Amino acid sequence: MKPPARIALLLLLALAGLALRCASWGEVFRPWGVAFVDGDCYARMTRVEQVMAAPGRIVRAHDFENFPLGTRPHATAPLDYLIAAVAWALHPFCGAAARDLAGAWIGPLCFLLALAALLNLTRRAGWPAGWWAGLALFALSPISVHGTVLGRPDHQALLLVLLAAAGAAEHALAIDPRPRTALSTGVLWGMALWVSFYEPVLLFLLARAIASGQPKRFTALVLVGTGVVLTMALAAEGWRLEFGWLHGAESEWFLRWSQHIGELASQPPWSWTLLTWFGGFVVLIPGALVYSARQAARGSLSLSVCLAILLALTCWQARWAYFLVLGIALSVPLAAAWPIPRRSVVLGVALLPVLAAAWPSSGPHGRGAEADLLHALAAEIRTEAQNEPSRRDGILAPWWLCPPLAYWSGQPAIAGSSHQALAGALDAERVLSAANDAEAFAIIRRRRVRWIVSDSTDRLIAGAMYPENYGARSLDLRLRHHPELVPAFLELPDRAVGTVRDSTLSLVRVRPEYLPP
Numbered sequence: 001m002k003p004p005a006r007i008a009l010l011l012l013l014a015l016a017g018l019a020l021r022c023a024s025w026g027e028v029f030r031p032w033g034v035a036f037v038d039g040d041c042y043a044r045m046t047r048v049e050q051v052m053a054a055p056g057r058i059v060r061a062h063d064f065e066n067f068p069l070g071t072r073p074h075a076t077a078p079l080d081y082l083i084a085a086v087a088w089a090l091h092p093f094c095g096a097a098a099r100d101l102a103g104a105w106i107g108p109l110c111f112l113l114a115l116a117a118l119l120n121l122t123r124r125a126g127w128p129a130g131w132w133a134g135l136a137l138f139a140l141s142p143i144s145v146h147g148t149v150l151g152r153p154d155h156q157a158l159l160l161v162l163l164a165a166a167g168a169a170e171h172a173l174a175i176d177p178r179p180r181t182a183l184s185t186g187v188l189w190g191m192a193l194w195v196s197f198y199e200p201v202l203l204f205l206l207a208r209a210i211a212s213g214q215p216k217r218f219t220a221l222v223l224v225g226t227g228v229v230l231t232m233a234l235a236a237e238g239w240r241l242e243f244g245w246l247h248g249a250e251s252e253w254f255l256r257w258s259q260h261i262g263e264l265a266s267q268p269p270w271s272w273t274l275l276t277w278f279g280g281f282v283v284l285i286p287g288a289l290v291y292s293a294r295q296a297a298r299g300s301l302s303l304s305v306c307l308a309i310l311l312a313l314t315c316w317q318a319r320w321a322y323f324l325v326l327g328i329a330l331s332v333p334l335a336a337a338w339p340i341p342r343r344s345v346v347l348g349v350a351l352l353p354v355l356a357a358a359w360p361s362s363g364p365h366g367r368g369a370e371a372d373l374l375h376a377l378a379a380e381i382r383t384e385a386q387n388e389p390s391r392r393d394g395i396l397a398p399w400w401l402c403p404p405l406a407y408w409s410g411q412p413a414i415a416g417s418s419h420q421a422l423a424g425a426l427d428a429e430r431v432l433s434a435a436n437d438a439e440a441f442a443i444i445r446r447r448r449v450r451w452i453v454s455d456s457t458d459r460l461i462a463g464a465m466y467p468e469n470y471g472a473r474s475l476d477l478r479l480r481h482h483p484e485l486v487p488a489f490l491e492l493p494d495r496a497v498g499t500v501r502d503s504t505l506s507l508v509r510v511r512p513e514y515l516p517p
Helices: 003-021 039-053 077-124 131-140 142-147 155-175 179-195 199-210 216-237 249-258 272-278 281-294 300-316 318-334 343-358 367-387 402-409 419-432 437-446 457-462 475-481
Strands: 394-396 449-454 498-500 503-510
Touching: 003 077, 003 131, 003 142, 039 077, 039 402, 077 131, 077 155, 077 179, 077 318, 131 142, 131 281, 131 318, 131 343, 142 155, 142 272, 142 318, 142 343, 155 179, 155 199, 155 318, 179 199, 179 216, 199 216, 199 300, 199 318, 249 419, 272 281, 272 318, 272 343, 281 300, 281 318, 281 343, 300 318, 367 402, 367 449, 367 503, 394 402, 394 419, 402 419, 419 437, 419 449, 419 475, 437 449, 449 475, 457 475, 475 503
Parallel strands: 394 449
Antiparallel strands: 449 503, 498 503
16 A cells, blocks of 8 residues: 555544544533543542642542542542643633543543554554554444543543553564663553553563563563552552452442443353454454464464453453453554455455444433533532532432532532442432431431432432332432422422433432531
8 A cells, every 4th residue: 555545544544533432522512511421530530620729649539439438549640640731731722621621532632642552563563464454443443432432531541542552662672672662661561550450460461471582681671661660650659459349248239339330241252242342353363363373473372362361351341342452453463464365355344343333323312411410400519518618518329420410519429430439329329218217317417418319210220239229118209209208307409400311310408407517
Protein backbone atom coordinates (compact mmCIF):
# COMPACT_ATOMS: atom_id res chain seq x y z
CA MET A 1 0.00 0.00 0.00
CA LYS A 2 1.41 3.36 -1.04
CA PRO A 3 1.93 6.06 1.63
CA PRO A 4 -0.99 8.33 0.52
CA ALA A 5 -3.44 5.41 0.63
CA ARG A 6 -1.98 4.34 3.96
CA ILE A 7 -2.50 7.81 5.45
CA ALA A 8 -6.07 7.96 4.11
CA LEU A 9 -6.87 4.57 5.66
CA LEU A 10 -5.40 5.59 9.02
CA LEU A 11 -7.43 8.80 9.06
CA LEU A 12 -10.57 6.85 8.16
CA LEU A 13 -10.01 4.39 11.02
CA ALA A 14 -9.34 7.20 13.51
CA LEU A 15 -12.46 9.12 12.45
CA ALA A 16 -14.63 5.98 12.46
CA GLY A 17 -13.35 5.11 15.94
CA LEU A 18 -14.08 8.62 17.22
CA ALA A 19 -17.55 8.57 15.66
CA LEU A 20 -18.38 5.31 17.43
CA ARG A 21 -17.13 6.63 20.75
CA CYS A 22 -19.14 9.85 20.39
CA ALA A 23 -22.37 8.24 19.16
CA SER A 24 -24.12 8.96 22.50
CA TRP A 25 -23.25 12.66 22.35
CA GLY A 26 -26.80 13.79 23.16
CA GLU A 27 -27.01 11.49 26.19
CA VAL A 28 -23.70 12.74 27.60
CA PHE A 29 -23.95 16.48 27.00
CA ARG A 30 -27.04 17.85 28.70
CA PRO A 31 -28.26 21.47 28.95
CA TRP A 32 -26.91 21.69 32.51
CA GLY A 33 -23.58 19.90 31.94
CA VAL A 34 -22.17 16.36 31.49
CA ALA A 35 -23.94 13.10 32.33
CA PHE A 36 -21.26 10.44 32.73
CA VAL A 37 -21.75 6.83 31.69
CA ASP A 38 -21.72 5.00 35.05
CA GLY A 39 -21.28 5.42 38.78
CA ASP A 40 -17.53 4.84 38.86
CA CYS A 41 -17.12 7.84 36.55
CA TYR A 42 -18.69 10.17 39.13
CA ALA A 43 -16.46 8.75 41.86
CA ARG A 44 -13.45 9.44 39.64
CA MET A 45 -14.63 12.97 38.91
CA THR A 46 -15.13 13.64 42.61
CA ARG A 47 -11.49 12.69 43.07
CA VAL A 48 -10.53 15.06 40.23
CA GLU A 49 -12.50 17.84 41.88
CA GLN A 50 -10.54 17.29 45.09
CA VAL A 51 -7.09 17.30 43.46
CA MET A 52 -7.94 20.41 41.44
CA ALA A 53 -8.99 22.16 44.64
CA ALA A 54 -5.66 21.22 46.26
CA PRO A 55 -3.00 20.55 43.58
CA GLY A 56 -0.44 18.02 44.76
CA ARG A 57 -2.94 16.15 46.87
CA ILE A 58 -3.11 12.35 46.63
CA VAL A 59 -6.61 11.07 47.38
CA ARG A 60 -6.05 8.07 49.60
CA ALA A 61 -9.56 7.80 51.08
CA HIS A 62 -13.09 8.54 49.91
CA ASP A 63 -15.22 10.45 52.39
CA PHE A 64 -18.04 10.83 49.86
CA GLU A 65 -19.13 7.16 49.91
CA ASN A 66 -19.91 4.74 52.75
CA PHE A 67 -20.52 7.86 54.88
CA PRO A 68 -19.54 8.54 57.63
CA LEU A 69 -16.95 5.74 57.65
CA GLY A 70 -15.57 6.35 54.17
CA THR A 71 -13.54 3.90 52.09
CA ARG A 72 -9.93 3.23 51.17
CA PRO A 73 -10.21 2.77 47.39
CA HIS A 74 -8.01 1.06 44.84
CA ALA A 75 -8.24 4.10 42.53
CA THR A 76 -4.91 5.89 42.15
CA ALA A 77 -3.56 9.31 41.22
CA PRO A 78 -2.33 9.05 37.57
CA LEU A 79 -5.76 9.29 35.95
CA ASP A 80 -6.85 11.94 38.46
CA TYR A 81 -4.02 14.19 37.40
CA LEU A 82 -4.32 13.39 33.69
CA ILE A 83 -7.94 14.56 33.73
CA ALA A 84 -6.98 17.55 35.91
CA ALA A 85 -4.20 18.50 33.45
CA VAL A 86 -6.66 18.44 30.54
CA ALA A 87 -9.12 20.50 32.62
CA TRP A 88 -6.46 23.09 33.48
CA ALA A 89 -5.60 23.34 29.78
CA LEU A 90 -9.27 23.83 28.87
CA HIS A 91 -10.05 26.26 31.68
CA PRO A 92 -9.09 29.48 29.79
CA PHE A 93 -11.58 28.52 27.08
CA CYS A 94 -14.35 26.73 29.01
CA GLY A 95 -14.26 28.17 32.51
CA ALA A 96 -16.09 26.19 35.18
CA ALA A 97 -17.18 23.54 32.64
CA ALA A 98 -13.56 22.53 31.95
CA ARG A 99 -13.44 19.75 34.56
CA ASP A 100 -16.51 17.90 33.29
CA LEU A 101 -15.47 18.40 29.66
CA ALA A 102 -12.05 16.93 30.44
CA GLY A 103 -13.69 13.94 32.09
CA ALA A 104 -16.02 13.44 29.14
CA TRP A 105 -13.28 13.59 26.51
CA ILE A 106 -10.53 11.66 28.28
CA GLY A 107 -11.77 8.33 26.85
CA PRO A 108 -11.64 9.36 23.16
CA LEU A 109 -8.30 11.09 23.81
CA CYS A 110 -6.90 7.84 25.25
CA PHE A 111 -8.22 5.99 22.20
CA LEU A 112 -6.21 8.25 19.90
CA LEU A 113 -3.07 7.84 22.04
CA ALA A 114 -3.43 4.04 22.13
CA LEU A 115 -4.03 3.99 18.36
CA ALA A 116 -0.85 6.03 17.91
CA ALA A 117 1.10 3.47 20.00
CA LEU A 118 -0.26 0.63 17.86
CA LEU A 119 0.63 2.58 14.75
CA ASN A 120 4.18 3.03 16.04
CA LEU A 121 4.49 -0.73 16.50
CA THR A 122 3.15 -1.32 12.99
CA ARG A 123 5.65 1.16 11.54
CA ARG A 124 8.56 -0.46 13.40
CA ALA A 125 7.46 -3.87 12.09
CA GLY A 126 7.77 -2.52 8.52
CA TRP A 127 4.07 -2.36 7.63
CA PRO A 128 3.71 -6.16 7.35
CA ALA A 129 0.95 -7.88 5.42
CA GLY A 130 -2.48 -7.26 6.97
CA TRP A 131 -1.12 -4.45 9.19
CA TRP A 132 -4.41 -2.54 8.99
CA ALA A 133 -6.44 -5.37 10.56
CA GLY A 134 -5.21 -4.87 14.12
CA LEU A 135 -5.79 -1.11 13.97
CA ALA A 136 -9.28 -1.66 12.55
CA LEU A 137 -10.15 -4.17 15.27
CA PHE A 138 -9.01 -1.83 18.05
CA ALA A 139 -10.81 1.15 16.50
CA LEU A 140 -14.12 -0.60 15.84
CA SER A 141 -14.54 -3.40 18.41
CA PRO A 142 -17.53 -2.66 20.69
CA ILE A 143 -15.56 -3.60 23.81
CA SER A 144 -12.71 -1.29 22.83
CA VAL A 145 -15.24 1.46 22.13
CA HIS A 146 -16.81 0.96 25.55
CA GLY A 147 -13.42 1.21 27.26
CA THR A 148 -12.70 4.62 25.70
CA VAL A 149 -16.20 5.96 25.07
CA LEU A 150 -17.23 9.59 25.46
CA GLY A 151 -18.31 10.36 29.02
CA ARG A 152 -16.48 7.45 30.67
CA PRO A 153 -13.40 8.66 32.60
CA ASP A 154 -12.32 5.20 33.73
CA HIS A 155 -8.84 3.89 34.54
CA GLN A 156 -9.16 1.24 31.81
CA ALA A 157 -8.85 3.95 29.15
CA LEU A 158 -5.47 5.04 30.54
CA LEU A 159 -4.42 1.40 30.93
CA LEU A 160 -5.06 0.79 27.23
CA VAL A 161 -2.69 3.65 26.38
CA LEU A 162 0.06 2.51 28.74
CA LEU A 163 -0.21 -1.16 27.77
CA ALA A 164 -0.25 -0.36 24.05
CA ALA A 165 2.87 1.76 24.54
CA ALA A 166 4.47 -0.98 26.67
CA GLY A 167 3.71 -3.58 23.99
CA ALA A 168 5.27 -1.39 21.31
CA ALA A 169 8.31 -0.83 23.53
CA GLU A 170 8.66 -4.58 24.15
CA HIS A 171 8.73 -5.15 20.39
CA ALA A 172 11.32 -2.40 19.92
CA LEU A 173 13.44 -3.98 22.64
CA ALA A 174 13.20 -7.39 20.96
CA ILE A 175 14.36 -6.20 17.54
CA ASP A 176 16.91 -3.58 18.64
CA PRO A 177 17.94 -3.98 22.31
CA ARG A 178 19.10 -0.73 23.86
CA PRO A 179 19.43 0.32 27.51
CA ARG A 180 17.22 3.38 27.00
CA THR A 181 14.48 1.26 25.41
CA ALA A 182 14.64 -1.24 28.26
CA LEU A 183 14.33 1.49 30.89
CA SER A 184 11.41 3.18 29.10
CA THR A 185 9.70 -0.21 28.79
CA GLY A 186 10.03 -0.71 32.54
CA VAL A 187 8.70 2.79 33.24
CA LEU A 188 5.62 2.14 31.08
CA TRP A 189 4.94 -1.12 32.89
CA GLY A 190 5.44 0.62 36.23
CA MET A 191 2.92 3.31 35.30
CA ALA A 192 0.40 0.66 34.24
CA LEU A 193 0.89 -1.11 37.58
CA TRP A 194 0.47 2.21 39.39
CA VAL A 195 -2.87 2.76 37.65
CA SER A 196 -4.14 -0.73 38.57
CA PHE A 197 -2.53 -3.58 40.45
CA TYR A 198 -4.85 -6.17 38.95
CA GLU A 199 -4.81 -6.93 35.21
CA PRO A 200 -1.38 -5.33 34.54
CA VAL A 201 0.24 -7.69 37.06
CA LEU A 202 -0.59 -10.76 34.99
CA LEU A 203 0.13 -8.97 31.71
CA PHE A 204 3.54 -7.91 33.00
CA LEU A 205 4.37 -11.50 34.00
CA LEU A 206 3.21 -12.78 30.59
CA ALA A 207 5.36 -10.16 28.85
CA ARG A 208 8.37 -11.25 30.88
CA ALA A 209 7.70 -14.86 29.91
CA ILE A 210 7.58 -13.92 26.22
CA ALA A 211 10.82 -11.95 26.57
CA SER A 212 12.58 -14.63 28.61
CA GLY A 213 15.18 -15.13 25.87
CA GLN A 214 16.47 -11.54 25.87
CA PRO A 215 19.85 -10.71 27.47
CA LYS A 216 19.73 -10.57 31.25
CA ARG A 217 21.03 -7.03 31.48
CA PHE A 218 18.08 -5.72 29.48
CA THR A 219 15.65 -7.72 31.61
CA ALA A 220 17.30 -6.19 34.66
CA LEU A 221 16.88 -2.67 33.24
CA VAL A 222 13.18 -3.33 32.58
CA LEU A 223 12.76 -4.47 36.18
CA VAL A 224 14.69 -1.44 37.44
CA GLY A 225 12.43 0.96 35.54
CA THR A 226 9.34 -0.83 36.83
CA GLY A 227 10.67 -0.93 40.38
CA VAL A 228 11.48 2.80 40.45
CA VAL A 229 7.95 3.75 39.38
CA LEU A 230 6.37 1.30 41.83
CA THR A 231 8.48 2.72 44.64
CA MET A 232 7.25 6.20 43.76
CA ALA A 233 3.69 4.89 43.66
CA LEU A 234 3.99 3.26 47.06
CA ALA A 235 5.50 6.42 48.56
CA ALA A 236 2.71 8.58 47.11
CA GLU A 237 -0.29 6.33 47.55
CA GLY A 238 0.58 4.13 50.53
CA TRP A 239 -0.39 0.45 50.62
CA ARG A 240 -3.90 0.13 49.16
CA LEU A 241 -4.44 -3.61 48.82
CA GLU A 242 -6.92 -4.90 51.39
CA PHE A 243 -8.47 -8.35 51.24
CA GLY A 244 -10.96 -8.29 54.12
CA TRP A 245 -13.85 -8.47 51.67
CA LEU A 246 -12.65 -11.90 50.49
CA HIS A 247 -13.84 -13.65 53.64
CA GLY A 248 -16.60 -13.38 56.22
CA ALA A 249 -19.93 -11.69 55.61
CA GLU A 250 -18.43 -9.25 53.09
CA SER A 251 -17.51 -12.09 50.73
CA GLU A 252 -21.20 -13.02 50.48
CA TRP A 253 -22.11 -9.36 49.92
CA PHE A 254 -19.50 -9.13 47.17
CA LEU A 255 -20.75 -12.25 45.39
CA ARG A 256 -24.31 -10.96 45.43
CA TRP A 257 -23.29 -7.44 44.35
CA SER A 258 -21.00 -8.69 41.57
CA GLN A 259 -23.99 -10.31 39.83
CA HIS A 260 -25.11 -6.77 38.90
CA ILE A 261 -21.73 -5.66 37.51
CA GLY A 262 -21.39 -6.20 33.77
CA GLU A 263 -17.58 -6.25 33.79
CA LEU A 264 -17.62 -9.18 36.22
CA ALA A 265 -20.02 -11.24 34.10
CA SER A 266 -18.93 -14.52 32.50
CA GLN A 267 -19.11 -15.31 28.80
CA PRO A 268 -19.11 -18.88 27.42
CA PRO A 269 -16.47 -19.46 24.73
CA TRP A 270 -19.19 -19.98 22.11
CA SER A 271 -20.90 -16.69 22.95
CA TRP A 272 -21.91 -14.48 20.02
CA THR A 273 -20.80 -11.55 22.15
CA LEU A 274 -17.18 -12.71 21.95
CA LEU A 275 -17.45 -12.91 18.17
CA THR A 276 -18.74 -9.33 17.98
CA TRP A 277 -15.88 -8.16 20.22
CA PHE A 278 -13.01 -9.96 18.46
CA GLY A 279 -14.38 -11.22 15.15
CA GLY A 280 -12.49 -14.09 13.59
CA PHE A 281 -9.18 -12.67 14.84
CA VAL A 282 -9.44 -14.60 18.08
CA VAL A 283 -8.69 -17.72 15.98
CA LEU A 284 -6.74 -16.26 13.07
CA ILE A 285 -4.05 -14.42 15.04
CA PRO A 286 -3.04 -17.29 17.38
CA GLY A 287 -2.96 -19.58 14.34
CA ALA A 288 -0.73 -17.17 12.43
CA LEU A 289 1.54 -16.84 15.46
CA VAL A 290 1.90 -20.61 15.77
CA TYR A 291 2.81 -20.73 12.07
CA SER A 292 5.35 -17.96 12.63
CA ALA A 293 6.83 -19.95 15.50
CA ARG A 294 7.45 -22.82 13.09
CA GLN A 295 9.38 -20.32 10.97
CA ALA A 296 11.61 -19.58 14.00
CA ALA A 297 9.95 -16.28 14.86
CA ARG A 298 11.07 -15.77 18.44
CA GLY A 299 8.29 -15.37 21.01
CA SER A 300 5.42 -16.08 18.60
CA LEU A 301 4.37 -19.33 20.26
CA SER A 302 4.54 -17.76 23.72
CA LEU A 303 2.43 -14.85 22.51
CA SER A 304 -0.17 -17.25 21.13
CA VAL A 305 -0.35 -18.99 24.51
CA CYS A 306 -0.75 -15.60 26.23
CA LEU A 307 -3.69 -14.72 23.98
CA ALA A 308 -5.29 -18.06 24.85
CA ILE A 309 -4.88 -17.24 28.56
CA LEU A 310 -6.49 -13.82 28.04
CA LEU A 311 -9.38 -15.46 26.19
CA ALA A 312 -9.95 -17.83 29.12
CA LEU A 313 -9.87 -14.88 31.53
CA THR A 314 -12.34 -12.97 29.34
CA CYS A 315 -14.73 -15.92 29.50
CA TRP A 316 -14.40 -15.73 33.31
CA GLN A 317 -14.73 -11.93 33.67
CA ALA A 318 -15.68 -9.63 30.81
CA ARG A 319 -13.31 -6.90 32.05
CA TRP A 320 -10.37 -8.83 30.54
CA ALA A 321 -11.83 -8.29 27.06
CA TYR A 322 -10.34 -4.76 26.90
CA PHE A 323 -6.88 -6.26 27.12
CA LEU A 324 -7.53 -9.23 24.84
CA VAL A 325 -8.62 -6.94 22.01
CA LEU A 326 -5.49 -4.84 22.61
CA GLY A 327 -3.35 -8.00 22.69
CA ILE A 328 -4.77 -9.15 19.36
CA ALA A 329 -4.20 -5.70 17.84
CA LEU A 330 -0.59 -5.73 19.09
CA SER A 331 -0.06 -9.24 17.69
CA VAL A 332 -1.17 -8.58 14.12
CA PRO A 333 2.12 -6.95 13.00
CA LEU A 334 4.05 -9.75 14.73
CA ALA A 335 2.20 -12.52 12.87
CA ALA A 336 4.36 -11.71 9.88
CA ALA A 337 3.92 -14.95 7.92
CA TRP A 338 0.20 -15.26 7.16
CA PRO A 339 -0.45 -18.84 5.99
CA ILE A 340 -3.69 -17.92 4.23
CA PRO A 341 -4.56 -17.21 0.59
CA ARG A 342 -6.44 -14.02 -0.35
CA ARG A 343 -5.29 -12.46 2.87
CA SER A 344 -7.19 -9.18 2.64
CA VAL A 345 -10.48 -10.93 1.89
CA VAL A 346 -10.06 -13.29 4.86
CA LEU A 347 -9.23 -10.42 7.20
CA GLY A 348 -12.22 -8.45 5.95
CA VAL A 349 -14.51 -11.42 6.60
CA ALA A 350 -12.99 -11.78 10.09
CA LEU A 351 -13.98 -8.15 10.73
CA LEU A 352 -17.60 -8.58 9.63
CA PRO A 353 -19.06 -9.57 13.06
CA VAL A 354 -17.28 -6.58 14.61
CA LEU A 355 -18.59 -4.24 11.94
CA ALA A 356 -22.11 -5.61 12.32
CA ALA A 357 -22.11 -4.79 16.02
CA ALA A 358 -19.97 -1.64 15.87
CA TRP A 359 -22.47 1.09 15.17
CA PRO A 360 -25.21 1.15 17.83
CA SER A 361 -28.61 0.80 16.21
CA SER A 362 -30.11 2.68 19.13
CA GLY A 363 -28.41 4.72 21.82
CA PRO A 364 -29.06 4.43 25.54
CA HIS A 365 -32.32 6.37 25.25
CA GLY A 366 -33.49 7.73 28.58
CA ARG A 367 -30.13 7.68 30.35
CA GLY A 368 -29.70 11.39 29.79
CA ALA A 369 -33.28 12.08 30.87
CA GLU A 370 -32.73 10.07 34.05
CA ALA A 371 -29.57 12.08 34.69
CA ASP A 372 -31.67 15.25 34.30
CA LEU A 373 -33.91 14.10 37.16
CA LEU A 374 -30.98 13.09 39.36
CA HIS A 375 -29.25 16.39 38.70
CA ALA A 376 -32.39 18.30 39.67
CA LEU A 377 -32.65 16.32 42.93
CA ALA A 378 -28.97 16.90 43.65
CA ALA A 379 -29.41 20.62 43.03
CA GLU A 380 -32.17 20.70 45.68
CA ILE A 381 -29.91 18.88 48.13
CA ARG A 382 -27.01 21.24 47.40
CA THR A 383 -29.21 24.30 48.00
CA GLU A 384 -30.47 22.95 51.31
CA ALA A 385 -26.96 22.01 52.42
CA GLN A 386 -25.67 25.49 51.61
CA ASN A 387 -28.20 26.95 54.05
CA GLU A 388 -26.43 25.07 56.87
CA PRO A 389 -22.76 24.97 55.84
CA SER A 390 -21.63 23.81 59.28
CA ARG A 391 -23.49 20.49 58.92
CA ARG A 392 -22.38 17.48 56.91
CA ASP A 393 -25.16 14.96 56.40
CA GLY A 394 -25.54 11.94 54.18
CA ILE A 395 -27.70 10.89 51.23
CA LEU A 396 -29.24 7.43 51.41
CA ALA A 397 -30.05 5.95 48.00
CA PRO A 398 -29.57 2.72 46.01
CA TRP A 399 -25.88 2.17 45.36
CA TRP A 400 -26.12 2.95 41.62
CA LEU A 401 -27.60 6.41 42.30
CA CYS A 402 -25.18 7.46 45.04
CA PRO A 403 -22.10 8.51 43.00
CA PRO A 404 -23.92 11.07 40.76
CA LEU A 405 -25.92 12.41 43.72
CA ALA A 406 -22.74 12.87 45.76
CA TYR A 407 -20.89 14.52 42.86
CA TRP A 408 -23.61 16.98 41.93
CA SER A 409 -24.80 17.80 45.44
CA GLY A 410 -21.43 18.02 47.18
CA GLN A 411 -22.83 15.90 50.03
CA PRO A 412 -21.59 12.40 50.95
CA ALA A 413 -23.56 9.25 50.17
CA ILE A 414 -24.20 6.22 52.34
CA ALA A 415 -23.53 3.76 49.51
CA GLY A 416 -21.29 3.79 46.44
CA SER A 417 -20.47 1.87 43.29
CA SER A 418 -17.24 0.28 44.60
CA HIS A 419 -16.93 -2.98 46.51
CA GLN A 420 -15.29 -1.05 49.37
CA ALA A 421 -18.66 0.67 49.96
CA LEU A 422 -20.65 -2.56 50.21
CA ALA A 423 -21.44 -2.02 53.90
CA GLY A 424 -23.06 1.31 53.06
CA ALA A 425 -24.89 -0.20 50.08
CA LEU A 426 -26.32 -2.90 52.32
CA ASP A 427 -27.41 -0.36 54.95
CA ALA A 428 -29.17 1.68 52.26
CA GLU A 429 -30.89 -1.49 51.07
CA ARG A 430 -31.93 -2.38 54.61
CA VAL A 431 -33.59 1.02 55.08
CA LEU A 432 -35.44 0.99 51.75
CA SER A 433 -36.65 -2.58 52.29
CA ALA A 434 -37.42 -2.12 56.00
CA ALA A 435 -40.76 -3.18 57.45
CA ASN A 436 -39.54 -2.32 60.95
CA ASP A 437 -39.32 1.47 61.31
CA ALA A 438 -37.20 1.29 64.48
CA GLU A 439 -34.47 -0.66 62.65
CA ALA A 440 -34.57 1.77 59.73
CA PHE A 441 -34.32 4.77 62.07
CA ALA A 442 -31.34 3.24 63.88
CA ILE A 443 -29.43 3.01 60.59
CA ILE A 444 -30.49 6.52 59.60
CA ARG A 445 -29.18 7.94 62.88
CA ARG A 446 -25.95 5.93 62.77
CA ARG A 447 -25.29 6.93 59.17
CA ARG A 448 -26.27 10.61 59.72
CA VAL A 449 -28.85 10.49 56.91
CA ARG A 450 -30.68 13.68 56.01
CA TRP A 451 -31.97 12.88 52.51
CA ILE A 452 -33.40 9.66 51.07
CA VAL A 453 -33.68 9.13 47.31
CA SER A 454 -35.74 6.11 46.31
CA ASP A 455 -36.01 4.44 42.91
CA SER A 456 -38.87 2.36 41.52
CA THR A 457 -39.50 -0.87 43.42
CA ASP A 458 -38.75 -3.03 40.38
CA ARG A 459 -35.32 -1.48 39.98
CA LEU A 460 -34.61 -1.65 43.70
CA ILE A 461 -35.34 -5.37 43.67
CA ALA A 462 -33.39 -5.93 40.42
CA GLY A 463 -30.29 -4.23 41.85
CA ALA A 464 -30.55 -5.53 45.41
CA MET A 465 -28.08 -7.84 47.10
CA TYR A 466 -30.97 -9.36 49.10
CA PRO A 467 -34.10 -8.87 46.94
CA GLU A 468 -36.03 -11.29 49.16
CA ASN A 469 -36.11 -8.59 51.88
CA TYR A 470 -38.50 -6.42 49.88
CA GLY A 471 -42.09 -7.09 50.92
CA ALA A 472 -45.52 -5.52 50.99
CA ARG A 473 -44.59 -3.29 53.96
CA SER A 474 -41.13 -2.22 52.75
CA LEU A 475 -40.41 1.46 53.27
CA ASP A 476 -40.04 2.28 49.58
CA LEU A 477 -43.56 0.94 48.83
CA ARG A 478 -45.03 2.93 51.68
CA LEU A 479 -43.26 6.08 50.52
CA ARG A 480 -44.71 5.61 47.06
CA HIS A 481 -48.19 4.21 47.65
CA HIS A 482 -49.13 4.51 51.33
CA PRO A 483 -48.11 7.92 52.69
CA GLU A 484 -50.33 7.39 55.72
CA LEU A 485 -47.99 4.56 56.81
CA VAL A 486 -44.77 6.53 56.50
CA PRO A 487 -42.95 6.83 59.85
CA ALA A 488 -43.02 10.16 61.70
CA PHE A 489 -39.29 10.80 61.29
CA LEU A 490 -39.66 11.23 57.49
CA GLU A 491 -41.03 14.26 55.67
CA LEU A 492 -42.76 13.50 52.38
CA PRO A 493 -42.20 15.83 49.41
CA ASP A 494 -44.90 18.29 48.37
CA ARG A 495 -44.75 17.11 44.77
CA ALA A 496 -43.84 14.09 42.71
CA VAL A 497 -40.39 14.17 41.15
CA GLY A 498 -40.90 12.35 37.88
CA THR A 499 -40.62 9.15 35.92
CA VAL A 500 -38.34 8.22 33.03
CA ARG A 501 -37.92 4.79 31.42
CA ASP A 502 -38.56 2.31 34.25
CA SER A 503 -37.24 4.66 36.93
CA THR A 504 -39.39 6.64 39.36
CA LEU A 505 -37.30 8.85 41.59
CA SER A 506 -38.43 10.51 44.79
CA LEU A 507 -36.69 12.67 47.39
CA VAL A 508 -37.64 12.30 51.06
CA ARG A 509 -36.13 14.21 53.96
CA VAL A 510 -35.54 13.27 57.56
CA ARG A 511 -37.41 15.78 59.74
CA PRO A 512 -35.04 18.34 61.32
CA GLU A 513 -35.98 17.41 64.88
CA TYR A 514 -34.80 13.83 64.24
CA LEU A 515 -31.40 14.78 62.81
CA PRO A 516 -28.35 14.05 64.96
CA PRO A 517 -26.62 17.14 66.38
